[in-house]
Amino acid sequence: MTYITNKVDGRKLRTQRKKKITVNLREDIEKTIATSLTLSEVQELFIKDMENRRLREITIKYYHFVLEGFYKYIPQTTSIIDITADTVQEYIEYQIDKGLATHTIHTNIKGLRTFLYFAMKQGFLSRFSIKVPSPDKVPLDMYTVEEVQKLLVRPNLKECKFSTLMTWTAINIFAYTGCRARTLVNIKIEDIDFAGQVIHYRHTKNKKPHTVPSHYLYVMY
Structure with missing residues (x-):
């Protein structure tokens, strides 16, 4: 603890001097942390x-x-x-x-x-630049027009399995609304309005709900 001496009315008085944390000391503390x-x-x-x-x-x-x-x-x-x-x-x-x-x-x-x-x-690490390496470009294995047309054909509801109907429904939602996969798998029954032909997206990337038209719904109604 440091003191300084002052004269008041001829008397010497000692008062405590508060130490100021210097910039260097603060930096040392941050580095220690x-x-x-x-x-x-x-x-x-x-x-x-x-x-x-x-x-x-x-x-x-x-x-x-x-x-x-x-x-x-x-x-x-x-x-x-x-x-x-x-x-x-x-x-x-x-x-x-x-x-x-x-x-x-x-x-x-x-x-x-x-x-x-x-x-x-946060000050935990000295700053330096990090360059992310670019991945090799691999050509996508695209569906042909004929293959897409087959996928969009409505299955026979009396003969097809539930998994076939589910796949067909998912493909049509992708094709007609362009939603993300995670948005699709989180759609609930109450999110689909058959009469209004719209789908309500509640699980989106930006967390904002969306309502999108879906004209194919009348086929399933």
């Missing part, structure tokens, strides 16, 4: 942040999956401050040596970059 945090501890904060932002469970599971793969290369007990641009590059090379597909590597590094950028934003 960052050094003590492991990858798994930062991951907990990262997951909590996503939950607070109400990101979907499937999105959070994706980052869990990405980081579990990263921990096979480097222990989760590693200090976050030890991660550098070289670490990321070496991890890319590690995946290449293991024979992983370029699309898989692209997905893994994209997720890892989001995690590390979070750590940088």
